[in-house]
Amino acid sequence: MGGYPKVFSQFSVSPQTHFNWAADNEKKTISPLKGIYSMQKLKGIKILIIDDEPNILEFLEMGLLNEGFEVQTAADGMTGVTLAKQFHPHLVILDIMMPGMDGFEVCRMLKKSENVSIIMLTAKDEVEDRVKGLTIGADDYMAKPFSFEELLARIHARIRNQFPTLLGEVVMGPFRLDDRRKEIQLHDKVLELSPTEYELLKFLILNQGLVLSKAMILDKVWGYDFVGDDNIVEVYIRSLREKLGDKEHRLIRTLRGSGYRMDLL
Structure with a gap:
């Protein structure tokens, strides 16, 4: 499978990563994942992205909207928690290292009040972070940099496992x-x-x-x-x-x- 660029941390995102999304999308072949479900079914699946890096936030929002999901974004933890109460997402993509309320605290709060699947992101691929995140309720974990295709595969896996009736x-x-x-x-x-x-x-x-x-x-x-x-x-x-x-x-x-x-x- 090809066509999706890499998603990098704040320190290595190139302007082409998000400015050329539309051009890249025209050239790429359709992902087999997208063929599993109709666009109509995916539009009922809501994803909230919480990340303080503007480039990653924009890139993921555009990519997931292109796949047919309903998407909302938040640039900090507190805004993300507030938005989750209104939006009621099925899945949250959550950065760990954010100023103020970090991803661990956001994860704890969301798991107390929402039936939601959480994929945590971090710039550090450390076992301690992974164990801590999974212990407090995170469902999956990815370290930056990562490919959009892998993230998409993990999103589909989480939705299929936690909300199978959404897709029939x-x-x-x-x-x-x-x-x-x-x-x-x-x-x-x-x-x-x-x-x-x-x-x-x-x-x-x-x-x-x-x-x-x-x-x-x-x-x-x-x-x-x-x-x-x-x-x-x-x-x-x-x-x-x-x-x-x-x-x-x-x-x-x-x-x-x-x-x-x-x-x-």
Whole structure:
């Protein structure tokens, strides 16, 4: 996939990054992510961007509006919290390092009052910041610089996981997922899945392209209170591969030492 420029920190944003957005957008190919949902459906999804860097704020606003989302922006934490109470976003893109109320405090306040997914941004890729952000309720984390395409993929993953009914049926590659019926089709054929197999396959599909560790899978599919051998994940992955006809592991790939990744054909 190509066409999206990099999003940089305040100290390395070039004028071309945002002034040439329209020109870049005309030249780029349409992202496969955009083909998953209609523009009409995306217009119902609201995103709030809170960042004190004007270039990044403008760039992300233009990019997300272009993708069909409803977007509001705030240049500081307090304004962001106030705007969230009025706008009620489904997802917030939140910078950590801001003067006054920083991103951590904003995250705490939003999680207390809003049903919202939060992706935190920072100029520092430090484990301590990531752990702190995730501990207080952030759902995902990205360090600057980052690509717009990766951010877009993470936004779609968060929306699909937290607000699946907003999008109704989700079509990704050869799969059609209907969460209301708890049904997954492969090439228009309904798969016979147990409840656990359904949740596991759904988790893999909605996070396609991302590496998922056994610990992540256990937490999301079996729950935080699961007590048992993590090899149960391998057992269910093996069962899914059989039902998908994935003998060569082209759909569900094993990444030794890391976990699993769904690659859609």
